[in-house]
Structures are given as C-alpha cells and as structure tokens.
Amino acid sequence: MAEFLTIVGLSLKVALFALIWALPLGFVLGYVLATKRFFGRRLLSVVVMMPLVMPPVVTGLVLLYLFGPKGAVGQLLAPLGISFAFNVAGAALAAGLVALPLIVRPIRLSFEHVSKDLDEALAVAGLTPWQRFITLYAPSALPGVVAGGVLGFAKALGEFGATITFVANIPGETQTLSLAIHSALQAFDQGQLVLWLCLVSIGISGLAIWGSEFLLSWLERRLTGRRAVRHV
Amino acid sequence: MFKIDVQFSRGMRQFDMRLNAGAGVTALVGPSGAGKTSLLRALVGLEPSHGTIELAGRALSGGNKAVPPHRRHLGMVFQEPRLLDHLTVEENIRLKRQGDLVALAARLGINDLLARQPHDLSGGEKQRVMLARALHQNPDALLLDEPLTALDPAKREAMIAFLRDVFAELDIPVLYVTHAMEEAARLADNIAVIETGKIVAHGPTQDILALRSDAHLLSRVTGHVAALDDDYGLAQINIGGQMLEVANRGLEIGRAVQLNIWARDVMLAKTRLEGISARNQLTGRIQQMEAIDPSTTDIFVKVGEANIRARVMAKTVADLGLAPGGDIFVIIKSASIE
Numbered sequence: 001m002a003e004f005l006t007i008v009g010l011s012l013k014v015a016l017f018a019l020i021w022a023l024p025l026g027f028v029l030g031y032v033l034a035t036k037r038f039f040g041r042r043l044l045s046v047v048v049m050m051p052l053v054m055p056p057v058v059t060g061l062v063l064l065y066l067f068g069p070k071g072a073v074g075q076l077l078a079p080l081g082i083s084f085a086f087n088v089a090g091a092a093l094a095a096g097l098v099a100l101p102l103i104v105r106p107i108r109l110s111f112e113h114v115s116k117d118l119d120e121a122l123a124v125a126g127l128t129p130w131q132r133f134i135t136l137y138a139p140s141a142l143p144g145v146v147a148g149g150v151l152g153f154a155k156a157l158g159e160f161g162a163t164i165t166f167v168a169n170i171p172g173e174t175q176t177l178s179l180a181i182h183s184a185l186q187a188f189d190q191g192q193l194v195l196w197l198c199l200v201s202i203g204i205s206g207l208a209i210w211g212s213e214f215l216l217s218w219l220e221r222r223l224t225g226r227r228a229v230r231h232v
Numbered sequence: 233m234f235k236i237d238v239q240f241s242r243g244m245r246q247f248d249m250r251l252n253a254g255a256g257v258t259a260l261v262g263p264s265g266a267g268k269t270s271l272l273r274a275l276v277g278l279e280p281s282h283g284t285i286e287l288a289g290r291a292l293s294g295g296n297k298a299v300p301p302h303r304r305h306l307g308m309v310f311q312e313p314r315l316l317d318h319l320t321v322e323e324n325i326r327l328k329r330q331g332d333l334v335a336l337a338a339r340l341g342i343n344d345l346l347a348r349q350p351h352d353l354s355g356g357e358k359q360r361v362m363l364a365r366a367l368h369q370n371p372d373a374l375l376l377d378e379p380l381t382a383l384d385p386a387k388r389e390a391m392i393a394f395l396r397d398v399f400a401e402l403d404i405p406v407l408y409v410t411h412a413m414e415e416a417a418r419l420a421d422n423i424a425v426i427e428t429g430k431i432v433a434h435g436p437t438q439d440i441l442a443l444r445s446d447a448h449l450l451s452r453v454t455g456h457v458a459a460l461d462d463d464y465g466l467a468q469i470n471i472g473g474q475m476l477e478v479a480n481r482g483l484e485i486g487r488a489v490q491l492n493i494w495a496r497d498v499m500l501a502k503t504r505l506e507g508i509s510a511r512n513q514l515t516g517r518i519q520q521m522e523a524i525d526p527s528t529t530d531i532f533v534k535v536g537e538a539n540i541r542a543r544v545m546a547k548t549v550a551d552l553g554l555a556p557g558g559d560i561f562v563i564i565k566s567a568s569i570e
Contacts, residue, residue: 125365135328
C-alpha cells in the first residue's frame with residue numbers, strides 16, 4: 001500500500017512540476033507563434049512540435065546529452081547545484097517537454113482565433129498593446145490554457161519513453177505510474193499492484209477530463225455571456 | 233480642423249484623398265470600392281498611408297512618422313458592432329477610462345443597458361454602445377463607417393434621427409461614411425463625394441445635392457445647325473427633321489451640336505399652343521412615365537432620335553390623359569448648347 005501511494009504521489013508531483021514550467025512556457029510560445037511574425041517562426045514551431053512526433057526514447061536521449069551529468073547544459077548547471085540526473089526534477093523536465101506540444105497547440109489556436117476586428121477597435125479606442133493583451137487576448141486564450149493544461153497534465157502523468165531513458169526507473173525517485181506498471185508487469189507476483197495502478201490512472205485521467213469540461217463550459221459562459229451549446 | 237492629404241494603395245487601386253473638415257458633420261459619400269472605408273482606416277492608423285494627416289494642429293501622420301492608433305484620440309464606430317462579450321456594456325464603454333458615464337449614457341439613451349451583456353442587445357443598441365465608447369474618450373474627431381449597415385430599415389430611420397441629435401451637440405469634426413446620398417443629406421452639414429479613390433466634389437450639403445441630384449434631370453439632344461437668323465441672333469437646330477431655335481453663339485451652318493435641356497424647362501401640351509412666349513414646340517411620342525413622388529411625374533418623350541425628359545405635376549398626367557404611346561407637343565422653354 002505504501003508503495004502504491006508513493007508511486008501515485010510521485011506521479012502527481014512529476015506531472016504537476018512538469019506543468020509548472022511547461023504551461024507558462026506554452027502560453028508564451030502559443031502567443032508568440034500565433035500573433036508575431038518574425039524570422040525563424042516556422043523553425044520554432046517545428047522545434048516545439050518535435051517531441052510530439054519523435055520517438056520518446058529519442059527525446060529522452062536528447063535530454064540526456066543536453067541535461068545529463070555529462071551533457072552540455074548539465075555541466076554548466078552542476079556548479080550551481082542544479083541537477084536533473086535521475087531525480088524528480090529530471091522526470092518533470094522529460095514529462096513537461098513531451099507534454100509541451102500538446103500544451104502549445106490549443107493555446108496557439110485560441111490566440112489565432114482572437115478577433116482582429118476587436119483588436120483594431122480596442123486600439124482605436126486608445127488601449128495600448130499591453131492593455132489589449134490583458135483585455136482581449138488573455139481572456140480569449142483561457143479555454144486554450146485549460147485544454148492545453150489538461151492534455152499536458154495527462155501526457156506528463158503517463159509519460160514513459162523519455163522518462164525512462166533520461167532519468168531511469170528508480171522507485172521513489174523517478175518511478176512514475178507507467179514505469180511502475182511496467183516494472184510490476186515484469187515481476188510474477190504484482191498483479192494486484194498493476195490492477196490498482198491501472199485503475200488509478202484511469203481515474204485520474206477521467207477526473208482531469210471531466211474537470212476541464214466543467215471549466216470550459218464555465219469559461220464559455222463567462223467569455224460570451226451565453227450558455228455553452230451541448231451537442232448530444 | 234481635420235486636414236487630410238493622404239495617398240495609399242489597396243491591391244491594384246490607388247487612392248489620393250484631400251479634404252479639410254472642420255467641426256460639424258462631413259459625409260463621405262461614394263459607391264462601394266471607392267475607398268471610403270480605406271480612408272477612415274488610414275485616418276485612425278489601421279492602414280498605412282503616405283501624405284499628411286493633421287487634426288487640431290496635431291500631426292497624426294506625416295513624413296516617416298505615424299502616430300499609432302491608440303494615441304490618435306479618435307473615436308470610431310465601425311460598420312458592425314465590435315464589443316467584448318465577456319465584459320458588461322459599461323465595461324465595454326469605459327475600457328480603461330474612469331470618469332462619469334451617467335451624463336453620456338443619458339444623452340445616448342443607454343442608461344438601462346449599462347449593466348447588461350452585449351449579446352443581450354439589439355443591433356441598434358450595440359451601435360449606440362459603440363458610439364458611447366467612442367465619445368467617452370473625448371475624441372478630437374468622430375469617425376463613423378456606415379454605422380447603419382447592420383440595421384433593418386425601421387431601425388435605420390430611428391437611428392438617423394438619434395444621430396442627428398447626438399451630432400448637433402458635438403463640436404468636433406465628424407466624418408460619416410455612407411454610400412447613400414439620401415442618408416448623407418439628412419445627417420451632414422458638408423458632403424464629400426468620393427469616386428474611384430478621389431474626392432471629386434466637396435461642399436455644403438445643399439450645394440452638393442443641387443449639383444448631384446439634378447444631373448439625371450438633364451436631357452441631351454443632338455442635332456445640327458440648319459439655318460442662322462442674324463437679325464435676332466438665333467440658330468435653327470435640326471433635330472430629326474424638326475427645328476429648334478436657340479441663341480446663336482458663333483455657330484456655323486452644318487455643325488453638329490449637343491443641346492442640354494433641363495426637365496423643368498420642358499412643358500407638354502395636347503395641341504399646338506398659340507400666343508405663348510416659348511418658341512420651340514416639337515412633336516413627340518410618350519415613351520415612358522415615372523412617378524417621382526405623389527405629386528410629381530417624369531415623362532420621357534421621344535422626339536426624332538432624342539429622348540427628352542419632362543417633369544410635370546402628377547395631376548397634369550391625369551387631367552391631360554397622358555399615357556405611353558400618345559402623341560404630344562413638347563414645349564421647350566430653354567435649351568443650351570454644350
């Protein structure tokens with residue numbers, strides 16, 4: 001039971017830490033990619049989306065070469081006491097990176113759908129670009145933030161390939177749900193644990209989706225003043 | 233004073249607009265595609281333009297410098313309402329500005345709307361809110377881009393009356409874009425006519441109306457000089473075999489001329505008239521009749537190859553029993569040679 005709780009607690013912690021860095025970054029990237037025109041925009045878009053299509057193992061290897069103990073960035077950070085090697089921080093880094101494309105996508109779409117007409121009207125009415133961001137863009141992007149946050153959380157929670165490659169499968173340190181299920185499946189006598197871990201995975205995922213649906217329909221009412229149309 | 237001298241292009245089309253507009257309402261009238269909306273967008277800084285824009289002694293655009301839209305202090309009402317659905321009407325009007333809304337809301341008749349959400353409002357109410365937003369900023373000029381487009385005809389009437397009252401209390405330049413001369417005539421002190429990217433006429437409303445609305449009342453008749461009467465300084469013009477006398481201003485025999493005849497200078501008679509001052513009586517056949525209003529009818533009479541428009545009282549049509557196909561005498565009081 002203690003083992004079970006450790007695994008679930010650790011998984012939630014990793015997914016949460018992953019969101020803490022990936023969601024703000026995804027928000028900024030979504031805004032920049034949707035509204036700014038600059039040299040290298042397409043390249044940035046491709047780089048951000050890469051973890052979605054690359055084999056997660058490769059993503060994990062890239063992280064290892066960059067942030068590992070002997071990685072280019074890892075060596076620079078080591079003297080500062082910052083390490084991603086085989087610990088929770090590393091797991092959160094891997095999970096967040098794999099989740100990032102799923103976070104950026106809906107946020108970017110939200111920003112792209114902000115009405116240009118409204119932006120113009122507010123500009124003529126005297127609102128500075130920053131005031132327009134606060135008044136128009138940020139509220140319009142909230143549904144995207146919710147959708148991206150939930151997708152990213154779910155992805156981070158279930159991440160396997162990049163995590164195991166980058167930070168290995170260390171119980172209590174980096175062994176999250178998927179990794180634990182994988183390990184338990186290898187053993188002969190842990191059918192019970194596998195079952196419970198699967199159930200809790202399904203439960204958390206379902207809860208996240210249900211919560212986001214609830215939040216989205218509430219936002220829809222707040223943003224448009226209308227009731228969300230329910231398609232049955 | 234709004235001093236406008238701007239050049240810009242949209243796609244393949246070039247625009248070159250010069251206009252000085254003082255306090256009061258100046259309507260910018262022209263067909264769609266003439267560049268009316270583009271001009272407003274250039275004025276508020278939403279589209280780039282060359283040339284200079286100056287408002288109340290302040291340069292909004294000139295040389296390489298252009299003041300960004302949010303610092304131009306202009307109020308604008310767009311064709312369609314542009315309101316934020318997640319804010320109340322009051323928040324939509326205020327945006328970032330504090331200050332008293334009560335007086336303005338009372339003036340625009342939107343007191344009851346302030347606490348509501350934009351999606352609850354009718355089209356006309358939304359445009360009032362847009363107007364309130366524009367005026368709440370105390371703009372240096374107010375710009376309206378066909379604000380009645382989205383309204384049905386009944387609402388449009390009410391809105392025109394409402395706008396007249398609102399405009400009457402403003403002492404800033406108001407530029408009002410419309411494609412309907414009639415709407416401009418009812419709202420504007422001055423009218424600027426825009427055609428294919430240029431302002432082709434600008435002046436007080438009544439002058440522009442006199443100029444414009446008469447154009448179609450002019451019949452153009454071609455003929456050639458058949459004889460000259462030097463004793464009285466007259467020239468006889470042959471129009472499809474009939475003679476018409478006009479004052480001779482250096483014409484020579486045989487020359488082709490074009491005569492301009494105003495509809496109000498044309499009388500109709502069932503029989504040839506004797507003992508009247510008008511010398512020119514031609515015979516023709518009624519082609520077509522067009523009721524202008526309940527008391528006025530325009531009658532088109534075919535004389536030779538020419539089609540002459542006569543403006544008569546509707547009662548005359550009934551009294552004389554005029555009908556298409558009927559023969560008629562056309563009495564022309566005056567005609568000028570172009």
